[in-house]
Amino acid sequence: GEAARQGPEVVFILAAFLTAQIGLLNLLPWPGLDGGRLIFVAIEIISGRRVPPDREVGFHLVGIMLLLILVVAITIGDLQRLGSN
Numbered sequence: 001g002e003a004a005r006q007g008p009e010v011v012f013i014l015a016a017f018l019t020a021q022i023g024l025l026n027l028l029p030w031p032g033l034d035g036g037r038l039i040f041v042a043i044e045i046i047s048g049r050r051v052p053p054d055r056e057v058g059f060h061l062v063g064i065m066l067l068l069i070l071v072v073a074i075t076i077g078d079l080q081r082l083g084s085n
Helices: 001-004 008-026 034-047 055-084
Strands: none
Touching: 001 008, 034 055
16 A cells, blocks of 8 residues: 555565564564474473473463464454444
8 A cells, every 4th residue: 555655665675674574573482483382492401301392382382272263363353443433
């Protein structure tokens, strides 16, 4: 929309900004994201032992499920708000 009307430079800057934001979001220390994996790597370095793979998979699965529930809840809220206008 507005960025495209301002020219290709603005579109590229917007794309770079969004890419950087997604990258930073992915580094949050949340199970299922890369930041969550970094937490497990840190635990392994500090403890000197590997976290059992089934336990790590369980944590990541729960983290992804919670993120998906959050996405669905936000989407439902947005749709309800759009429907009330």
